[in-house]
Amino acid sequence: MTETEILGWAGTVTAVVLGLPQLVRLARTRNVEGLSLPAWQAFLAVNLGWTAHGIAIGQASQVVASALSLLSTVPILYLMSRQLKRSFLLTLAPGLGLAALMVLIDQLFGSGAYGAVAIIPAVLANAGQSVALVRDRHVDGVSVLFLILAVVNQVIWLAWALLVPDTGTIIAATTTGIIALFNLAWYTARVLGLPPIPSRQAARRSPQRE
Template structure:
């Protein structure tokens, strides 16, 4: 194994586990307080786009991590679509379109351009969750373990990308890691009693709709 393989495979492990705490919490509690649908649609684009990018640059850790992360992202989107009474396939559509754009730019313009464009869904995913954490009256639906793993995952991918000199991943991991760290800090502040800023006016439904 090369030096880059260690953070790469560690990043793979955390990426695979990343969505599982949130999926388990959502399925167990049916509590969606503090969760952002646009964020998880963007996570879908990120998973598909980075799987394709890993194939393009021939890096197995990135391929495995991104592909397997979809195993939790897609079920979370399914549960959220049920809660919002939306068609599941239409719920997936924005993420699929974003992923197609990312893949096209990677193939046409290369890794540097891809890294810059890949920031869009990555920022939407993480900043969308930031907005939900800031504005939601309650954040009980969010898994703190998911937030911790999100920070750790970006730190590992940043280390990996520096070692393999992949500019696209350096740009994306550095930026999204900063936002992920903010989310963890703000979630902690909310749990300690900091009130929401510009709270949503409507009282959110606390639980997923159950089949009749």
């Protein structure tokens, strides 16, 4: 087995198990504090988009990783929609629409263009989680193991993409990995006592409540 294949299947394993710690925590606690719904909607688009991209470039490990990741992403969205009292189908709609756009661009313009566009949902997913970690009053609903695996997964896929090489994956893995590392660091700071940074609107309302 080549180095590329080893890294590809290592990325597959980490991607498949990536969402499981968060799914288990959410199913056990029903606590969504610190979780971002837009982030998980974007993760849905990422899973679907990269499944299609893996098929397009003939990389089985990428297909398996992204497709099996749906087994945690979709249930997480279902549980979040239940807790937030939202329609499950409407909750899925933004992710499905964004995934369709990603696939269309990949087919029409190729891997480089796809990689540039694929940054958008990847950044939305991780940056959306960043906002929740920064602003939410509590982060008890977030699984630290999920955040750790998110960093590890992007490092593996970056190494894989450099060996293949695949421009789309290099661009996306680098950008996403930086944000995933920020999320882990900020979560750690919150657990250690760093207070939330409320939005301006929330800050304006706070004195009125007091």
